[in-house]
Amino acid sequence: MEIKSSFKRRISKVSCVLLFILPAVIPLGVFWIWPMIKAIFMSFTDWDYMSSAYNMVGIKNYRELFSDNMFYNALKNTFVFTLGTLVPTIVGGLAIAMVLKKNIKGSALYKAIIFSPWITPTVAISIVWSWIFEPRYGFANYLLQLFNLPKSQWLQSSETAMISVIIVTVWKGFGWAMVFYLTALEKVPRHLYEAAAIDGANSWNKFISITLPLISPTTFFLSIITTINSLQAYDQIQVLTQGGPSGSTRTILYMYYQTAFENFNIGQATAMATVILLIIGALAGVQFIASKKWVHY
Amino acid sequence: MNKFIKKLCAIGLISVLAGSMIACGSTNTVKKAKKTASGKVEIEYWYGLGGKLDENMKKIITDFNGSQDKYEVKGVAQEDYKTTFKNLQAGIAAKKSPAIALLEADKVNMLAKKDLLTNISDYTSKDSEYKEENYLESFLESGKSGGKIYAFPIYGTTQLLYYNKQAFKDAGISEDSLKTWTGIGEVAKKLTKKSGDEVSFYGWEPMWGKDNLIDAALSNGGKILSDDGKKVLINSEEWVESWDSFRKWIHEDKIMRIHSGGQGWEYWYATVEDAMKDKSAGYTGSSGDQGDLDFNKLAAAQQPAFKEGKESKPIAEARLLAIPKDVSDEEKQGAYEFIKYFTSAKVSANWSIASGYISVNKGSASVPEFIEHVKKNPQAAVPGIQAAHGTKMFIDPTDGKIADALKIAADKVEVENVSAKQALDEAQKIAQEAVDSVNK
Numbered sequence: 001m002e003i004k005s006s007f008k009r010r011i012s013k014v015s016c017v018l019l020f021i022l023p024a025v026i027p028l029g030v031f032w033i034w035p036m037i038k039a040i041f042m043s044f045t046d047w048d049y050m051s052s053a054y055n056m057v058g059i060k061n062y063r064e065l066f067s068d069n070m071f072y073n074a075l076k077n078t079f080v081f082t083l084g085t086l087v088p089t090i091v092g093g094l095a096i097a098m099v100l101k102k103n104i105k106g107s108a109l110y111k112a113i114i115f116s117p118w119i120t121p122t123v124a125i126s127i128v129w130s131w132i133f134e135p136r137y138g139f140a141n142y143l144l145q146l147f148n149l150p151k152s153q154w155l156q157s158s159e160t161a162m163i164s165v166i167i168v169t170v171w172k173g174f175g176w177a178m179v180f181y182l183t184a185l186e187k188v189p190r191h192l193y194e195a196a197a198i199d200g201a202n203s204w205n206k207f208i209s210i211t212l213p214l215i216s217p218t219t220f221f222l223s224i225i226t227t228i229n230s231l232q233a234y235d236q237i238q239v240l241t242q243g244g245p246s247g248s249t250r251t252i253l254y255m256y257y258q259t260a261f262e263n264f265n266i267g268q269a270t271a272m273a274t275v276i277l278l279i280i281g282a283l284a285g286v287q288f289i290a291s292k293k294w295v296h297y
Numbered sequence: 298m299n300k301f302i303k304k305l306c307a308i309g310l311i312s313v314l315a316g317s318m319i320a321c322g323s324t325n326t327v328k329k330a331k332k333t334a335s336g337k338v339e340i341e342y343w344y345g346l347g348g349k350l351d352e353n354m355k356k357i358i359t360d361f362n363g364s365q366d367k368y369e370v371k372g373v374a375q376e377d378y379k380t381t382f383k384n385l386q387a388g389i390a391a392k393k394s395p396a397i398a399l400l401e402a403d404k405v406n407m408l409a410k411k412d413l414l415t416n417i418s419d420y421t422s423k424d425s426e427y428k429e430e431n432y433l434e435s436f437l438e439s440g441k442s443g444g445k446i447y448a449f450p451i452y453g454t455t456q457l458l459y460y461n462k463q464a465f466k467d468a469g470i471s472e473d474s475l476k477t478w479t480g481i482g483e484v485a486k487k488l489t490k491k492s493g494d495e496v497s498f499y500g501w502e503p504m505w506g507k508d509n510l511i512d513a514a515l516s517n518g519g520k521i522l523s524d525d526g527k528k529v530l531i532n533s534e535e536w537v538e539s540w541d542s543f544r545k546w547i548h549e550d551k552i553m554r555i556h557s558g559g560q561g562w563e564y565w566y567a568t569v570e571d572a573m574k575d576k577s578a579g580y581t582g583s584s585g586d587q588g589d590l591d592f593n594k595l596a597a598a599q600q601p602a603f604k605e606g607k608e609s610k611p612i613a614e615a616r617l618l619a620i621p622k623d624v625s626d627e628e629k630q631g632a633y634e635f636i637k638y639f640t641s642a643k644v645s646a647n648w649s650i651a652s653g654y655i656s657v658n659k660g661s662a663s664v665p666e667f668i669e670h671v672k673k674n675p676q677a678a679v680p681g682i683q684a685a686h687g688t689k690m691f692i693d694p695t696d697g698k699i700a701d702a703l704k705i706a707a708d709k710v711e712v713e714n715v716s717a718k719q720a721l722d723e724a725q726k727i728a729q730e731a732v733d734s735v736n737k
Contacts, residue, residue: 050389246708263697
C-alpha cells in the first residue's frame, strides 16, 4: 500500500514537472528540434522543396558535397571570415571597454555611439558601407588618399572583398562585446588590484594576472556567440558582395542558400546545413574543452 | 482546487500540442479563388520589373481590369526576375503561390520538369481564337516541355548596342564601325578621353555579368555544350579570344568600363546613366532599356559578330508567364485570360512601343501604331531584327552549375583582370564535372 502511494507521488511529481516545462518544450520541439531532425532526414533525399515526392538517395548528397571544390573553397572562406571577425571583435570590445570604464568625460555618449551599430539592421548598415567602399568616390578611399595611401578596390576585388566584409561585421559587433566587457570589468574586485599594487605589479601584470582571468567567462561566452554569428553571417554578404567577386566571399551558409534557393537542390543544401551544424558543434566543443584550462569560474 | 487547476493546465497544454501538430500536417482542401470587394476573382501577378517597365506593366494591368468585369489582376512588383523566382519557390512550398509569375525560360524549364506548373495547352486547345502560328516560334518553344506549353512568352529580349550619336559624329565615326566587336574596340579607343590615368569618358561600357561575354563568344563561333550535350566547350579558342579581348579593353587599354555590384539593378542603371550623361560613348544593354532612353541622344544597333568572317549570334530570350499548378481553377482561367490579353497583337505592340521589348505576336508588326512608331523611332525595329538571327536561350542541364561557373569566370575577367584562358579553364573543369554527374 505504501509502495503504491510512493509510486503515485512520484508520478504526480513527474507530471507536475512536465506541466511546468511543457510551455517551453512545445515551441522548442515544434520550431527547433523537429525541423532539425527533418533537415537531417532531408539530407538523405533528393527533395526539391516544392513538390511532394522525393527519393531516398543515401549518402549521395554528402559524397557529392565532399568531392566539390566549390564547397572546400566556401569552407575556407568561412574559416577566414570567422577568424577574421572573432579576434578583432573580442580584442576591440575589450580594449574599448577598458578605456570607457575609466569614467572619462562623455563616456556614456561614446558607449551609446559604439553600441548603436549593433541595434541597426545589418541590411541598412551594409548598404551604407557599400557606398563607403565605392572605389572611385567612396569615403574609404578618400581617407586612404588623405594619408597618401594608394586607393583600394574594396568590394570590387577578390583580394580585398573578404576583408571589407570583415570590417563591416567587426564594426557592427564590437560595441556589443564592449557592453559585456564593461559589466565584467565592473565585477572584478578592486581589492585584488590594490593587493597586486602592494606586491609591486604594474598595469600590464595586473591586466594579465587579474583582469583577464576574472573576465574569462565573458570572453568564453563572447567567443562562442561571435563564432556562431560569423558562421551564420548572410545579410552583409548578400548586400555587399552577393558572394563575389569570383566567389571570394561565398561562405558555406551563402553556398547553402544558392544550392537551396537558386538551384533547387534541397537535399544537398540540407547536407550542407548538417555540416554547418557539425562545424558549429565541433568549434563550440573545442572552445568548451579549452575553456576548462583558461576560464575562471 | 489544486487538482482542478492541474487538470485544466493539462487539457490546455495537450490542446496546444495537438493543435500545433495538426497545423504542421497537410490538408487536402479544394482551392478557392480570392474575390475582390466588387466580387471579381483576384489574380495575383508577380513580376520583377522596375522603372518605366513597371509603370508600363501597371498600365496594361489597369487596362485589362477595365476591359472585363470577371477578373481583377493585382500586380506585385518584385526586385528582379531572380527575386520573383525565389519568392515563387517559397510560395509554391507554402501552397500560397500567385496565379501568375513572370519568369525566365530556364526557371520555367526547372518548374515544368518538376510538374509544378499548369499545362497552358489545356486552355489554348479549348480556345477557338488561339492560333499557334500567330506567335514567334522560337519564343513559344522556350516555354514548352514535352510538346506542352507550361509558360507563355509575353515578350522577348536581346542585348543591343546603344551609342551616343553626337560623340560618334564628332569623332567622324559611322555606325558601320560597329559591324564587329573588334571594330567596337577600335572605336572605343578613339572615343576614350583621359587626363593622366583618370578616364573622363569611356569608349564603351559592356554590362556586368556573363551575358554580354557569352553573346560575344557565341558570335565568335563558340558553343556552350557539344551537340551530344556531353562536353563543355567554354574554354575553346573562340571563347578565350573573345573574353580576353574584353579583359584587355577594360583593364589594359582602359577604354571600356564595368559597373559591378550594388543592389538589384543598381549596376545596370549606373551603366545606362553613364551613356545618358556623357560619361561613355555607348553601352551594351537590353532591348527593354529603350523605354528609359533618350533617342535624341542615343541610337540602337545590333550586337555584331566578334570579328570579320563570323556571324552575329547573341542570345534572344523570352520572358514567360507561368501559372503555378496549385491555384484554383478560376484563377487559372483568369490568368490565361490575362496572358491572352497581353499577347494580343495590339497590346503586345503597345508594350513593345513603350518598353522596346520584342512582341511575341507576329501580328504586332502590322498594327498601325507600331508601324508609325518604327517609322519615327527606327531603334524600335532593331531588337526584332536581331532576334531573327539570335541564339535560343541556353537551358542549363545542371540546374545552374554551368551558369554559376560562367558567372565566376566573368567576374574574374571583367572585375579582376584574370586572363580569360585561366578563368575559362577553371570554369570548364567545374562545369564538366557537373555535366558528367548529370549524365551518369
